[in-house]
Amino acid sequence: MKVMLGTVEVAGFVAGLTSGLRSIGVSAESYLSASHPFGYDGVDDKQPVVVRIWRSLGSFRAKNASMPLPLKGVVWGLQFLLSWLVLFYSVFIFDAYIFVYGKTITNTRFELFLLRSMNKKIIFVYLGSDCRPPYLSGGSISGVPSSQAAARAVHASKKVSKKVWFQERKADYVVNAPGTGQFHRRDFVNWFSMGVPVSRTNHTMATDVAQTDRAVRILHSPSKPLIKGSDEIRAVVSRLQKKGYLIDFIELKGVPNSKVREELARCDFVIDQLYSDSPMAFFATEAAHFGKPTVVAGYFSECASDYIASDDMPPSVYVMPDKLEEAVANLIDDHKYRTELGLAARDFIHSRWDNRLVAQRYLRLLNGDVPASWLCSAKELSYVHGCGVDQDQIVLVGRYIVDHFGWPAFRLEGKSELKQQLAKLLNQPASPDA
Known part of the structure; x- marks a missing residue:
C-alpha cells in the first residue's frame, strides 16, 4: 500500500x-x-x-x-x-x-x-480549529465585540459544518478529539x-536538579498568545513571584522549533495554555520528550475522563482555568512530584505515542480493522465549553446568536444532548426545532 x-x-x-x-x-x-x-x-x-x-x-x-x-x-x-x-x-x-x-x-x-x-x-x-464550532473557538470570537464575534461565528459555522459533514461522508474514517467533534453526524x-x-531520536533528556536556592525555570511558548491565555499566565507567574516564589519565566513566540527544543531541555516544567480541550496538545507532547511535565488548564478537564480511556490519558497537570495558579505553585513546591510526572509523560509518549505504534494504528484504519473502543458516538457528545476562550465570552456570543440568528445557527441538528448542554450554559431555553 x-x-x-x-x-x-x-x-x-x-x-x-x-x-x-x-x-x-x-x-x-x-x-x-x-x-x-x-x-x-x-x-x-x-x-x-x-x-x-x-x-x-x-x-x-x-x-x-x-x-x-x-x-x-x-x-x-x-x-x-x-x-x-x-x-x-x-x-x-x-x-x-x-x-x-x-x-x-x-x-x-x-x-x-x-x-x-x-x-x-x-x-x-482533524486537529482542533479546523473542525471546532467557531462559536466555541477562541480563534473566532476572542478579542472582538460579541455582536461582531457572533456574526463571524455564524457565517463560519455554516462553512465548517458543511465541510465536516461532506468530508466524513466521503472518508473511510475520520479521526477527531471528543472536545472538538460537535459538528460530526457520524461516529x-x-x-x-x-x-x-x-x-525518540531527535531529543535528549535533561534532568531537573533539586536546588532550593535557584529559580524554577518555567517555559511558555504560545503560537497565538491571545487564545492561549498568555496574559493570564503571565499574571499568574507575577502573582507567585510577589508571594516569594523564585521563578525564571521564559516566553517564546515565533521562533524556530530548534529554539523551542533548546529551551525545553533547560526548563523545569511547561505552562501550555489556559483554555485547552486536551490534556496534552502538541507543545506538551514535545515537552514530554525531555521528561518535562506540563501544566495545562481548560474546561474540558472536568469531563476528560468521560471521553478518554485511562490507558489513553496523557499524564499532565490538567485543571480548570481558575485552578492554574494553585497547580503551578504545587509543581514549584514539589520537586519529587515534578520529576515523577515528567518521567511519566516521557514514558507515556514512548510506550503509547511512539510514531511506529501510532502508524500501526493508522494502518489498521486503512485496512478497516477498527475496534469499537476507538470510536466516539457523535450523538452522545455533550462538551460545549470550547477552547482558547473564556467561558464568559462564549456565553455572551452564544446569547447574541440565539437572540439575532436563532438556534439553527448553531448547526447542531440531531444533537439533543449538545443543544441541552449549550442551552444550560447560556441559560436559554432550547428551541425544539433547533
Missing part, C-alpha cells in the same frame, strides 16, 4: 506519521502545500518537480502575505492550477490518502468524488486512541 499524507504540517504530525509508516514497511510520502515556518516538516527533496514547485509557491505566498493583490492573485492561481496536476499525478501513485487539518490537495469536492470513484482509501485527521475515531506520532 502506498500512502500520501498532507497537505499541511501541524507541529510535526505529518512528518512523524510519515516516518512511522515507513518504519513498519509502508510506502508513505508527505505532499505539503507549503513548508512549515518553524521547520517541523522534513519533506523529501527528491519528490516530483510539480510537487516541489507547488510547495514553493505556497511557501512564497505564506512568506509574502502583504504582496500586492494582483500578484497575490497570480500566485494563488498558479498554485491552484498546479494542485490539479499534483492530484492527477498522485492518483496513479497512491492507494490511500491521510488528509490533516481538513485540507486536501485542491480543497474541492470534486477531488473527493474522484478519489472515491477510484476506490482510494481516505482518512481525515468518529477518538484522537486519543490513535495518539501523536512522535520519535
